[in-house]
Amino acid sequence: MEPNLEVSGISYCVMSQTIDTYVDRNKTRFLSELKDFIRIPSISTLPENAGDVRRAAGFTAAQLRAAGLENVEIVETAKHPLVYADWLHAEGKPTVLCYGHYDVQPPDPLDLWVTPPFEPTERDGNLYARGAVDDKGQMMMHIKALETLRALSGSTLPVNIKVLIEGEEEVGGASIAKYVPEQKAKLKADVALVSDTALYAEGIPTLCIGLRGLVYTEVECTGPAKDLHSGLYGGSAPNPIFALIEVLSKTKDASGCIQIPGMYEDWQAPAAAELNSWKSLPFSEPEFLEKEVGSAALTGEPAYSVLERVWARPTLEVHGIAGGFTGSGAKTVIPSRATAKVSFRLVPDQDPDKIVAGFRSFLKAHTPAGCKIELRVLSGSPAVVVNPDHPAIRVAARVFEETLGRPTVFIRSGGSIPIVGDFARHLGIPTVLMGFGLPDDALHSPNEKFKIENYFTGIRTIARFLEQYGE
Amino acid sequence: MEPNLEVSGISYCVMSQTIDTYVDRNKTRFLSELKDFIRIPSISTLPENAGDVRRAAGFTAAQLRAAGLENVEIVETAKHPLVYADWLHAEGKPTVLCYGHYDVQPPDPLDLWVTPPFEPTERDGNLYARGAVDDKGQMMMHIKALETLRALSGSTLPVNIKVLIEGEEEVGGASIAKYVPEQKAKLKADVALVSDTALYAEGIPTLCIGLRGLVYTEVECTGPAKDLHSGLYGGSAPNPIFALIEVLSKTKDASGCIQIPGMYEDWQAPAAAELNSWKSLPFSEPEFLEKEVGSAALTGEPAYSVLERVWARPTLEVHGIAGGFTGSGAKTVIPSRATAKVSFRLVPDQDPDKIVAGFRSFLKAHTPAGCKIELRVLSGSPAVVVNPDHPAIRVAARVFEETLGRPTVFIRSGGSIPIVGDFARHLGIPTVLMGFGLPDDALHSPNEKFKIENYFTGIRTIARFLEQYGE
Numbered sequence: 002m003e004p005n006l007e008v009s010g011i012s013y014c015v016m017s018q019t020i021d022t023y024v025d026r027n028k029t030r031f032l033s034e035l036k037d038f039i040r041i042p043s044i045s046t047l048p049e050n051a052g053d054v055r056r057a058a059g060f061t062a063a064q065l066r067a068a069g070l071e072n073v074e075i076v077e078t079a080k081h082p083l084v085y086a087d088w089l090h091a092e093g094k095p096t097v098l099c100y101g102h103y104d105v106q107p108p109d110p111l112d113l114w115v116t117p118p119f120e121p122t123e124r125d126g127n128l129y130a131r132g133a134v135d136d137k138g139q140m141m142m143h144i145k146a147l148e149t150l151r152a153l154s155g156s157t158l159p160v161n162i163k164v165l166i167e168g169e170e171e172v173g174g175a176s177i178a179k180y181v182p183e184q185k186a187k188l189k190a191d192v193a194l195v196s197d198t199a200l201y202a203e204g205i206p207t208l209c210i211g212l213r214g215l216v217y218t219e220v221e222c223t224g225p226a227k228d229l230h231s232g233l234y235g236g237s238a239p240n241p242i243f244a245l246i247e248v249l250s251k252t253k254d255a256s257g258c259i260q261i262p263g264m265y266e267d268w269q270a271p272a273a274a275e276l277n278s279w280k281s282l283p284f285s286e287p288e289f290l291e292k293e294v295g296s297a298a299l300t301g302e303p304a305y306s307v308l309e310r311v312w313a314r315p316t317l318e319v320h321g322i323a324g325g326f327t328g329s330g331a332k333t334v335i336p337s338r339a340t341a342k343v344s345f346r347l348v349p350d351q352d353p354d355k356i357v358a359g360f361r362s363f364l365k366a367h368t369p370a371g372c373k374i375e376l377r378v379l380s381g382s383p384a385v386v387v388n389p390d391h392p393a394i395r396v397a398a399r400v401f402e403e404t405l406g407r408p409t410v411f412i413r414s415g416g417s418i419p420i421v422g423d424f425a426r427h428l429g430i431p432t433v434l435m436g437f438g439l440p441d442d443a444l445h446s447p448n449e450k451f452k453i454e455n456y457f458t459g460i461r462t463i464a465r466f467l468e469q470y471g472e
Numbered sequence: 473m474e475p476n477l478e479v480s481g482i483s484y485c486v487m488s489q490t491i492d493t494y495v496d497r498n499k500t501r502f503l504s505e506l507k508d509f510i511r512i513p514s515i516s517t518l519p520e521n522a523g524d525v526r527r528a529a530g531f532t533a534a535q536l537r538a539a540g541l542e543n544v545e546i547v548e549t550a551k552h553p554l555v556y557a558d559w560l561h562a563e564g565k566p567t568v569l570c571y572g573h574y575d576v577q578p579p580d581p582l583d584l585w586v587t588p589p590f591e592p593t594e595r596d597g598n599l600y601a602r603g604a605v606d607d608k609g610q611m612m613m614h615i616k617a618l619e620t621l622r623a624l625s626g627s628t629l630p631v632n633i634k635v636l637i638e639g640e641e642e643v644g645g646a647s648i649a650k651y652v653p654e655q656k657a658k659l660k661a662d663v664a665l666v667s668d669t670a671l672y673a674e675g676i677p678t679l680c681i682g683l684r685g686l687v688y689t690e691v692e693c694t695g696p697a698k699d700l701h702s703g704l705y706g707g708s709a710p711n712p713i714f715a716l717i718e719v720l721s722k723t724k725d726a727s728g729c730i731q732i733p734g735m736y737e738d739w740q741a742p743a744a745a746e747l748n749s750w751k752s753l754p755f756s757e758p759e760f761l762e763k764e765v766g767s768a769a770l771t772g773e774p775a776y777s778v779l780e781r782v783w784a785r786p787t788l789e790v791h792g793i794a795g796g797f798t799g800s801g802a803k804t805v806i807p808s809r810a811t812a813k814v815s816f817r818l819v820p821d822q823d824p825d826k827i828v829a830g831f832r833s834f835l836k837a838h839t840p841a842g843c844k845i846e847l848r849v850l851s852g853s854p855a856v857v858v859n860p861d862h863p864a865i866r867v868a869a870r871v872f873e874e875t876l877g878r879p880t881v882f883i884r885s886g887g888s889i890p891i892v893g894d895f896a897r898h899l900g901i902p903t904v905l906m907g908f909g910l911p912d913d914a915l916h917s918p919n920e921k922f923k924i925e926n927y928f929t930g931i932r933t934i935a936r937f938l939e940q941y942g943e
Binding site: 236 | 516517518519577578580581584642643644684686688695696697698699700701702703704705706707708709710711713714717718720721722724726728760764765766767768769770771772773778781782785787789790791792793794795796797798799800801802803804805806807810811812813815817840841842843844850851885886887888911914915916917918919
């Protein structure tokens with residue numbers, strides 16, 4: 002930790018330059034501390050990594066202490082711990098609840114990584130590693146912004162700060178979803194700040210004011226009591242793989258329109274103004290196809306634009322499927338079971354429970370003869386939208402414009418950050434979704450990256466936001 | 473090896489009792505040698521077991537030598553070796569080509585085995601192990617029958633014998649399919665004898681006179697260039713798992729009728745007499761469902777009986793499917809690829825090449841937008857039927873009736889033994905399909921078994937068959 006610059010006493014509004022100076026002087030350390038964080042393989046979905054997840058929680062707590070936060074606490078849960086900290090001495094100033102997550106997605110398929118997923122590597126100004134941008138890098142921006150502000154002011158912050166960081170974001174966030182409603186008083190704040198989204202494009206200041214919800218399920222289909230020889234039984238015994246294929250294939254028509262009754266019943270179209278603003282965004286469908294998706298063609302409901310399909314329409318995806326013999330060569334077996342992971346992305350005003358109920362009855366109605374289908378729900382959260390006229394959003398938009406020198410755009414994300422819905426529902430506060438990732442960061446994929454300069458831009462912008470929101 | 477009983481010189485026809493005596497006296501050794509054979513995990517489809525497959529070939533050769541066969545030869549091939557042996561001193565007598573395979577199916581799923589798959593275990597009069605009945609146990613019956621006949625006659629056999637045993641039966645049998653047409657003179661015989669089928673039911677002498685053919689393929693579907701985050705791309709990016717599901721689901725209608733054009737074009741219905749004989753077989757559909765299949769209901773084309781569906785109708789099965797994230801928990805990924813193993817069972821007079829061509833164009837026609845589908849053919853062989861009036865079949869039927877004390881029934885098998893077609897096509901000879909397995913032997917499944925008494929009955933019956941066929 003470098004010695005603080007002695008600047009306490011001067012007014013915050015002239016501090017922007019000094020913020021830049023402090024961040025510049027500490028770049029090396031800010032980056033190396035992020036690398037140390039990333040080296041911890043905190044994969045929340047794999048039981049064998051539970052110890053690493055706990056180490057990542059400890060690392061987070063230590064970072065918060067070093068930044069001068071108080072009441073740093075590792076909160077035990079049924080699964081992975083939460084990390085809480087605060088600084089509440091800015092009398093009369095608003096309170097900001099900073100959220101992030103220290104857990105990451107599994108790195109597989111491993112063979113597609115250019116460099117090891119948990120050995121952060123710099124290439125062409127990017128930091129390549131699992132968790133680089135989702136969300137370790139963006140979470141560290143908050144902590145480093147807080148350190149910067151306290152360093153510049155001697156020992157104070159321009160607003161009251163509460164920090165709540167989870168380790169189950171990639172597996173549905175059950176623990177924090179239970180914790181927030183239980184701790185309303187402790188978590189009371191005026192606004193939440195989340196950096197788990199991306200800039201619309203390089204250099205474009207972007208505030209996300211809408212997120213899709215997510216229902217994640219497992220579907221298991223069982224048929225014969227044991228694996229059978231397909232020669233001796235083929236033609237008379239039910240095949241659970243084929244049964245699963247049959248029923249799942251009926252969930253969507255060829256254009257991607259979901260066939261589950263009631264799926265679009267509560268769907269709300271975005272306001273005309275919002276739809277128009279999307280039309281003005283620099284979006285190139287050929288470029289999106291070639292540079293990001295890389296398939297022969299895009300798919301989805303033809304009646305909607307790509308941005309509408311991804312931001313404002315519900316979707317059904319099969320994330321994984323497994324059954325029977327999948328080794329090399331041939332095995333003529335009719336297996337006794339097959340499974341699939343199926344999720345729904347939700348938009349306003351869809352209700353997760355209603356979607357699950359609809360899916361369950363759809364499966365029941367379409368289960369082929371001779372097989373049984375079981376549905377297990379792993380998680381469910383609704384979509385959220387934030388009012389762009391909220392004071393915090395307005396300050397964020399102005400600050401963003403200052404640091405990047407371009408007008409801020411308001412977008413949605415097709416992704417899901419369930420906690421944002423919980424903050425709205427239980428704490429009654431909106432969330433500023435101020436992220437510094439890029440569309441090609443390969444979240445959840447091999448070779449995930451974070452543009453190193455955006456890490457520092459994020460620290461600067463967030464410090465400014467907290468500074469000006471406190472005025 | 474016990475000392476030979478001195479019975480040479482007496483006519484074969486009074487030897488039946490002595491055959492029984494010799495087999496009885498040697499039961500312990502016959503069984504322990506089979507167990508030694510089974511302990512070799514000769515899984516032909518798994519590269520890591522290639523060494524075990526070779527050991528099994530060596531074991532087979534040693535057994536043939538010990539039984540008194542001559543010119544024992546391990547024939548190198550592109551993959552797993554063949555084992556050849558002969559005894560050609562029965563002047564003026566017919567020549568019988570004995571076939572079997574020493575390779576086995578993979579044992580997975582391992583957790584469902586009561587005792588380890590490659591540690592043969594006796595329970596309730598059965599021998600439990602992978603390969604116990606398919607085909608190590610049945611192949612050993614031939615060798616032990618030959619040993620018995622030579623032992624009883626001093627040193628001769630009632631017919632000329634050629635033995636050809638392969639190690640690739642469970643993976644399509646490419647090497648023997650190449651070897652047979654190349655070695656027509658060497659393999660010249662009057663009839664082939666194969667024991668790789670089952671009794672229709674316990675105690676019912678059964679000759680199989682029809683086998684389904686098999687086309688085994690791998691279908692690979694690719695979409696995005698890399699795995700994608702389903703939140704950020706769901707609704708616009710093609711999902712290869714869903715594309716694979718869509719196209720495979722179209723291959724059959726709800727009743728199991730295959731929708732691939734031309735699939736039933738060359739199909740030949742069994743003769744009325746054969747269909748009638750099937751009706752007279754002791755078949756209980758409820759028992760078949762409960763004791764063998766164990767599912768909620770049977771499936772398949774409603775217009776055909778279960779036996780017709782399994783013996784005389786083509787089928788399409790998906791044996792395995794894999795794609796995306798299938799670990800525990802949740803991963804919100806749109807994977808870049810998914811694969812499935814798909815096979816067709818063929819009946820007279822379907823042509824494997826024509827079926828493959830039809831499947832290929834069907835996949836091409838139904839590949840969803842944005843994805844690519846590749847078809848790889850692992851093997852292909854047509855169905856075969858044998859004329860029940862052939863002298864060898866008549867002798868086999870009579871002998872079978874003698875040993876089991878009931879009239880022999882003629883059935884078909886839904887399984888595939890490609891070599892039987894090759895023998896007919898290239899050597900111009902029919903095959904006696906004389907098997908001693910049982911319908912509930914769980915071939916290709918966990919807890920495969922062979923009824924120990926049937927092993928000895930098989931040795932006795934085959935010895936008698938060779939004896940009487942030589943008269």
